[in-house]
Amino acid sequence: MKMSKLFVKTKREFPSDAEAISHKLLVRAGYIKKLSSGIYSYLPLAWRVIQKVEQIVREEMNKAGAQELLMPFVQPAEIWQKSGRWAKYGKELMRTKDRSGNEMCLAPTHEEVITSIADGLLDSYKQLPINLYQIQTKFRDEIRPRFGLLRGREFVMKDAYSFHTSQESLEEEYENMARAYTAIFNRCGLETKAVQSDSGAIGGAVSHEFMVLTDTEVGENDVFYCTKCDYSANSNHATSNLNIEETDSGFTEEKIVDTPNTKTIEEVAKFFNVETNCILKSVLYIVDSKPVMAMIRGDKEVEETKLLNICEGIEIRPATSAEAAEITGSEAGYLSFVGLEDKIKVVFDKSANKMKNFIIGANEPEKHIAGYNFKEMPEFVDISLVKKGEKCPICGEPLDVTRGIEVGNIFQLGTKYSAAMNAQYTNENGELKPYIMGCYGIGVTRVVSAAIEKFHDDFGIIWPEAIAPYKVIIVPVNTQDELQMQTATEIYNKLLEAGVEVVLDDRDERAGVKFKDADLIGFPYKVVVGKSITEGKVEFKTRTSKDAELLTPEEAIKKFI
RNA sequence: CGGGAUGUAGCGCAGCUUGGUAGCGCACCUCGCUUGGGACGAGGGGGUCGCACGUUCAAAUCGUGUCAUCCCGACCA
DSSP states (O other): BBBTSSSOOOOOSSSTOSSSSSHHHHHHTTTTEEEETTEEEEEEHHHHHHHHHHHHHHHHHHHOOOOOOOSSEEHHHHHHHHHTHHHGGGSSOOOOTTTTEEEEEEOOOHHHHHHHHHHHHBBBGHHHHHHEEEEEEOOOOSSBBBOOOOOGGGEEEEEEEEEEEEHHHHHHHHHHHHHHHHHHHTTTOOOOOEOOOOOOOOOEEEEEEEEEEEESTOOOEEEEESSSSOOOEETTTTTOOOOOOOESOOOOEEEEETTTOOOSHHHHHHHTOOGGGGGEEEEEEEEEEEEEEEETTTTOOOOOHHHHTTTTOOOOOOOHHHHHHHHHOOOTTOOSSSSTTTTTTEEEEGGGGGGGGGGOOOOOEEEEEEEOSSSSSSEEOOHHHHHHHHOOOOOOOOOOEEEEEEEEEEEETHHHHHHTTTTTTEEEOOOOEEEEEEEEEEEHHHHHHHHHHEEETTEEOOOOOGOSSSEEEEEOTTOHHHHHHHHHHHHHHHHHOOOOOEEEOOOOHHHHHHHHHHHHHHHHEEEOOOOOGGTOOEEEESOOSSOEEEEEHHHHHTTTO
16 A cells, blocks of 8 residues: 555644543544544544454454354344343433334344344254354443543444353353453453453353453453452452451440531541441442442442342432432431331441441431441341452452453353243253353454553554554655665565555655654554665664664565565 | 533634634645655635524624533443
């Protein structure tokens, strides 16, 4: 490709509406153009990168025994109603109507379609197990799209679905996919960590997320990992061995105390002169428009996803102070489950199970109860957010935390969809059985962004070679110089003939412009044809090398063939 | 959805306080000159000032509403 013809427009400045470095660079280097919030055109350079990633995904998935197909992007409400997700998926599912008034949606994922395909076409145990995948655009009407391709509303995803006759078979495929994923990401130049996670809207029992670890804020997940063993988990799923010690406030007699202006746990602790772990904190949530009170030790925080799962709910949010007042008759800061046990759902975190004589809100403004003890031990469950330094649930060593970008995940779905949609096969004994299913996703466009987040410098993108849009750019320093231009063109033609992905920067621009663009776009290699051509030499550089290697044109060509 | 901000040429921004012919840089077109890290000179094209209503002789500027975009929280590939 000649640079003068390549459809790319680099910019002098970063876009003003971008935050993440990958987003800034993709726009500035001319890879993408925004159409609407979270919706982007992939310009030729980006499309080449995406296709590179797709090809790697395809090769590894095929190698792992999966078969590619392609399912519809626009889907009828019917199948979603059958699975129960038409009601459950929420606003993220983009709904619309066709001309006949039938309710339709844009596909955020394809469990419903694949399950209905299986129901019609996978009739016998003899056809199982099988793994089917596609690479396709998805649409999720995200609450808050951001960071360019990292969290778009429209994005490219590889999604695979496997069907089995047994849990063992599913687990085998789950491991098979985990291996394939590691291979895929490695080939893309990305190191990933498979961490335990919550299965969210997709559902199912066991799931892992593949995280690219990063210290920047664009890693939207907190990943807890053991400093010794290989335990690691998303914060929405991580647990710690609390080894809960008994806490005792020292107030042995239960009494209501006037506690003016003590709305926060810190203020209460200061007022009573106790540690925060002697206070039982009450946090009121609204889960699917019903109040739920979470009770947790004062030094711990509620992990909302865990609480949501315990409640088997769909949406969770903290109650507003007005709601808190209405529901409890008190005001925020002085809430408590006491007296409300029978009126609203109360969930007790495990951190509270060895508290003695603790302090708790009195459900009256400006009053707390000191020296409270459970009258009857409630059921304690895990709804707390792990904190750095807490002990690993496997080996007991301290946990550390880092940020991660989720580029893929794998789920053991079980019979969630097959049972709901009554999708069955016939087993050896002639009995109808629901498929045992797994599903496996990779965010292709997110992989592209994650690679940039990991590999860039002040000058631009540093592509891993395997996913770079082109491998090498040939830069004649002065296109008016006949020898330079002629040599550059010769190298270019030879590399083209050899099938190397090469760009010739034939633009009549000053050298500085061409170098800046080459670095910004991120070609892994650069061959500069300049003054030294009078001595028969050209310069060979990698994207990150400081100094050039002086080579004859033939030697330079051999670097790529 | 809650909290904060911004909408002026393809991009980045000024102008708005104090209403009166819409500006700058980059990019684009022409000519000249230049050619090793985003040169220079001369000339040129391009904007319903997000949209609607209102106030006024007069609105980018003031008021009301509305839409969009971005940032902080709940989602997820």
